[in-house]
Amino acid sequence: MADGDTVLSCGSGKLDSMAVTFDIGSLLDSDPAYWEGRPFVRGKRVTVQRIAIAHARGESASQIADDYDLELAEVHAALTYYFVNKDQIDADVAAYDAETERIATAKS
Numbered sequence: 001m002a003d004g005d006t007v008l009s010c011g012s013g014k015l016d017s018m019a020v021t022f023d024i025g026s027l028l029d030s031d032p033a034y035w036e037g038r039p040f041v042r043g044k045r046v047t048v049q050r051i052a053i054a055h056a057r058g059e060s061a062s063q064i065a066d067d068y069d070l071e072l073a074e075v076h077a078a079l080t081y082y083f084v085n086k087d088q089i090d091a092d093v094a095a096y097d098a099e100t101e102r103i104a105t106a107k108s
Contacts, residue, residue: 024077038092039081041074049093051075052082 029042039048046068054064061075068075082089 024080027074027077028081039078041070041078044068044070044074046070046078048078048081049089051078052089053093055079055082 027042028039028048030037030039034040035047040046041048041051051064051068054067055061059067061072061079064070065072065075
């Protein structure tokens, strides 16, 4: 084991950790032609915003995966993206909600 390697405690023994790298971009996509460029789960019609909103309502990652026919890894990738970009996505959701309210009020 080299200096700086992480050792994980595992019961009474020790387990050397190995570096695992995974690009969440392989699970998510963004295209200006779809959903105004909002990020979405690749190959699915589910945006990161939709997953973030479900999570904010208190749904677990497993529930979201079941509700939207997603793999759990896809939900976790979307939530990771959301938390890294939380301020921007929350602002987009607030702007959408405000516009929806404005249109509903104008029709009344």
